[in-house]
Amino acid sequence: MENVQEIQQEHHSGYGAYVLIWLTLIGLTILTVSVAGFELGKLTLVVALGIAAIKSGLVINIFMHVKYDDKIFKFFIGVALMILMVAFVFTSLDVFFR
Amino acid sequence: MKTAIIEKVNFSKENDHTEIHQEHVHRDDMGAKIGMWLFLLTELLLFGGLFILYMAYRFQYSSSFILAARELNVGIGALNTIILLTSSLTMALAIVAIQKNKKILSMILISATIIFALLFMVNKYFEWSAKIGHGLYPNSPTLLDKEKGEIIFFGLYYTMTGLHGLHVIIGVTLLAVMLVSLKKNNTRSDKYVRLENAGLYWHLVDLIWIFLFPLFYLIH
Numbered sequence: 001m002e003n004v005q006e007i008q009q010e011h012h013s014g015y016g017a018y019v020l021i022w023l024t025l026i027g028l029t030i031l032t033v034s035v036a037g038f039e040l041g042k043l044t045l046v047v048a049l050g051i052a053a054i055k056s057g058l059v060i061n062i063f064m065h066v067k068y069d070d071k072i073f074k075f076f077i078g079v080a081l082m083i084l085m086v087a088f089v090f091t092s093l094d095v096f097f098r
Numbered sequence: 099m100k101t102a103i104i105e106k107v108n109f110s111k112e113n114d115h116t117e118i119h120q121e122h123v124h125r126d127d128m129g130a131k132i133g134m135w136l137f138l139l140t141e142l143l144l145f146g147g148l149f150i151l152y153m154a155y156r157f158q159y160s161s162s163f164i165l166a167a168r169e170l171n172v173g174i175g176a177l178n179t180i181i182l183l184t185s186s187l188t189m190a191l192a193i194v195a196i197q198k199n200k201k202i203l204s205m206i207l208i209s210a211t212i213i214f215a216l217l218f219m220v221n222k223y224f225e226w227s228a229k230i231g232h233g234l235y236p237n238s239p240t241l242l243d244k245e246k247g248e249i250i251f252f253g254l255y256y257t258m259t260g261l262h263g264l265h266v267i268i269g270v271t272l273l274a275v276m277l278v279s280l281k282k283n284n285t286r287s288d289k290y291v292r293l294e295n296a297g298l299y300w301h302l303v304d305l306i307w308i309f310l311f312p313l314f315y316l317i318h
Contacts, residue, residue: 012197022187029179033172036316048312055308063190064301065294070128073135080139084146088153095154 013062021062028055127291134295138302141265145306148258152313155250162247167317169234170255171225175315178221179307185214186304189273189297196280199287205280208273211300215270222263255314262310265303272296 032051040047061067066074156163192207229252233240236256241249276296279285285293 013194015191015194018187018190018194022183025183025186026180029176029183032312032316033176036172036312036318044316044318048316049309052309052312056305059186059301059305059308063186063304064298069131072132076132076135076139080142084143087146087150091150091154092157095157 013065013068018062021058025055025058125289125291130291130295131298134298138298141302145258145261148254148261149309149313152254152258155247155254159245159247159250162245163251164317166244166248166251167314169229169232170315171228172315174221174225175311178218179311181214181218181221182304182307185211185218186301188214189300193290193294193297196285196287196290196293201280201283201286204293205277208277208280212270212273212277215266215273219263219266222259222266258310259314262303262306265306269296269300269303272299 028051032048035047035051036044038044060077066077188207188210192204192211195201195204195207229235230238234252235241236253241252273296276285276293279292
């Protein structure tokens with residue numbers, strides 16, 4: 001019986017919601033390619049990574065269903081990203097200020 | 099209806115197993131998903147390490163990186179991005195389909211995902227062979243004549259897109275297994291956590307490409 005209750009509690013998205021997200025992702029891809037053509041100097045990398053971050057947010061939350069899943073998954077991802085950030089920050093401190 | 103099916107399945111399983119575990123035979127979908135996510139996060143750290151290397155070398159050799167990136171074809175890169183995003187869509191839709199108990203539709207959508215993945219690999223093949231045709235491959239005489247930064251750029255390019263390509267191949271294998279599992283009704287509308295986990299793996303492959311594409315193809 002517990003199983004059945006769990007199944008009923010699950011969030012089931014329709015087909016349409018996913019198609020919309022897909023269209024947004026394609027739009028962002030076109031945007032990132034066209035923006036790369038402009039002379040933005042150092043901003044180019046920031047803009048490119050910003051768009052990539054938005055795209056991955058959409059993929060993780062909607063396609064990978066994290067938005068509707070148990071909070072434990074958000075916690076897991078948060079911890080992993082923090083570990084990654086620590087590695088990035090300490091490496092950049094070494095590389096940039098050597 | 100669902101209750102009846104699940105109880106029947108559990109019951110027959112109990113009969114097959116030893117008496118000791120009789121009351122404990124149950125499915126742990128949540129546990130399966132947690133396990134999958136823990137694995138995916140180790141994958142994130144694996145690629146993360148390579149991205150740290152990229153960051154450090156790009157800072158050190160930024161002009162060489164820009165020069166070397168001109169060799170890459172933005173068109174093929176963008177096309178492959180769109181192919182992977184679309185394959186992620188068909189994957190997500192395949193799970194919706196099985197939730198709605200549409201087995202055939204789900205199988206068609208998984209097959210579409212596999213076809214997109216193979217298209218991605220075909221593009222990758224043409225891309226790599228063009229580079230190798232120009233003499234640009236690790237340790238090639240043409241490449242060794244170039245500056246150190248460019249050698250490193252292509253080293254990272256082959257390592258990171260190669261490792262990503264390997265993940266695409268593993269993903270295709272997993273999806274093919276899921277296709278058989280659906281056909282045999284081992285995966286069905288009340289038991290699809292394996293398909294969800296295969297989907298999670300596939301979306302991870304897409305996620306990594308989302309970062310690889312701008313970092314290698316879009317630097318000017």
